[in-house]
Amino acid sequence: LNCLFTYFFAYCVFLSPLVIAHRGYSAVYPENTLLAIRAAVDSGAEGVEIDIHRTKDGQLILQHDETLDRMTTGRGKVEEHPWHGYIDGLKTRGSESAEPVALLSQVFDFCMSPAVPIGFILVLDVKDDQNLSVLDELADLLEKYPKYSEKLVVYLGVWREDFAQHFRMQNKTNSVRLTLIAENCSPTIVNSSLYDAFNLNVDLITEEVVKIANSLDKNVLLWTCNSPEQIAMAKKLSVQGILTDDPLSI
DSSP states (O other): OHHHHHHHHHHHHHSOOEEEEETTTTTTSOTTSHHHHHHHHHHTOSEEEEEEEEOTTSOEEEOSSSBSTTTBSOOSBGGGSOTTTTGGGOBBOSSSSOOBOOBHHHHHHHHTSTTSOTTEEEEEEEOSSSOTHHHHHHHHHHHTOTTHHHHEEEEEEESSHHHHHHHHHHOSOOOSEEEEEESOOOHHHHHOTTOSEEEEETTTOOHHHHHHHHHTTOEEEEEOOOSHHHHHHHHHTTOSEEEESOGGGO
């Protein structure tokens, strides 16, 4: 595992930033769906970023919003509805392709298949509008894939320190890069031993933060790089990963 991370960091430092499809290939396909993830892999993206929410019956699904309203045919908060018997029957809305809501376990099944190359990046965005128990469910799921760290580079992204502390205290796995997701952060936070990596806003990032992170072998990912100016900025700063809605635009 350490060799995989070392190789990955060296690869990132000396070459262009790796391309990570934001919510899958979301510029063309319904976001956070298996279709969008498969399309990202087919496009040549080196990774995908996906958003995680916990259902009432403890299942982890791909969904950006706290509610089901915007992206699915369902209504109400994710946490108030069960996967079995409700969310499992929903479809995505707002596009020509009506896709089922995806489970995180389905994403891992796909990423562990021969269709996905070794070293593929999986960025998990665990939204902080839910209970800390979402991290317990995530830790349990990771244990069901004992060899995932031989195939994938997983960033566990959290928005709050209490989420990061909770996951660290579980001590169930050290095979993920615990990542702070934020608009930007201070040099003090970058120097903290709590985080292994950072996923920050391309429009607010500072050169100082990137330099400190690189000096500590902590990778920096930038979201969401869609315009030519944002892509150019990310490359200029020598970050390790670019999150974009359209991986073919990089």
